[in-house]
Amino acid sequence: MAVKLRLRRMGKKRQPVYKVIAADSRSPRDGKFLEAIGLYNPKANPVTIDIKEDRALYWLSVGAQPTDTVNSLLRTQGINLKHNLLKSGANSEEIDTAMENWKKLKEVSAAKKLSKKEKKKETGTTEVKGAASEEKVEQPA
Numbered sequence: 001m002a003v004k005l006r007l008r009r010m011g012k013k014r015q016p017v018y019k020v021i022a023a024d025s026r027s028p029r030d031g032k033f034l035e036a037i038g039l040y041n042p043k044a045n046p047v048t049i050d051i052k053e054d055r056a057l058y059w060l061s062v063g064a065q066p067t068d069t070v071n072s073l074l075r076t077q078g079i080n081l082k083h084n085l086l087k088s089g090a091n092s093e094e095i096d097t098a099m100e101n102w103k104k105l106k107e108v109s110a111a112k113k114l115s116k117k118e119k120k121k122e123t124g125t126t127e128v129k130g131a132a133s134e135e136k137v138e139q140p141a
Contacts, residue, residue, distance in 0.1 A: 002026075005059055005066040005074075007040065008033065017041050020051055020070055022059045035059075040073060049073055057083055078102050 002025040009030060011017035020038035027033065037059065038051030056074060060066070060083045066074060074080045081102055085095045 003034065003059065003062070003064040005037070005056070005064050005070045007067070007069060008036075015043055017043075020056075020073065022055075022064055025065075038073075049077060051077055051079065053077070053079055053082070057086065061086070078106075 003022055004025045005020065005022055006029075007018040008021045008023075009016055009018055018040040019036050020040060021033040022035045022037060023031075023033035035055065037055040039048070040050075041048040051073065056079050060074075060079075071080070074083075078099060082095060082099060085098055090098070
């Protein structure tokens with residue numbers, strides 16, 4: 001039986017909430033599943049991601065394949081990094097230091113994004129990607 005880690009849609013119209021589940025790859029999206037391992041709410045501000053790390057690591061260790069979206073959720077929670085370290089045979093001390101470094105990097109990148117947003121608000125300009133530059137470049141004769 002091929003097991004996939006995927007999303008199961010729940011909630012009301014235009015207000016989706018997703019369960020992260022382990023299910024047989026042949027079962028329908030909202031059908032029978034083996035275990036619910038988390039919750040994902042994309043409409044909350046900020047986005048809510050709540051995944052049971054130990055259960056996700058278990059399912060990954062027994063060969064469950066995450067879908068692209070679930071893989072990105074696992075990546076944002078650091079579960080993919082931990083799984084790769086466990087798979088490579090790292091001891092618990094190495095894993096702890098790697099996870100601490102990852103958390104620090106995540107905090108630094110979040111702070112950079114926040115400062116970038118604040119700078120844009122201060123200047124009051126909006127940046128348009130792909131807009132042609134108004135500078136003229138002189139070509140040699």
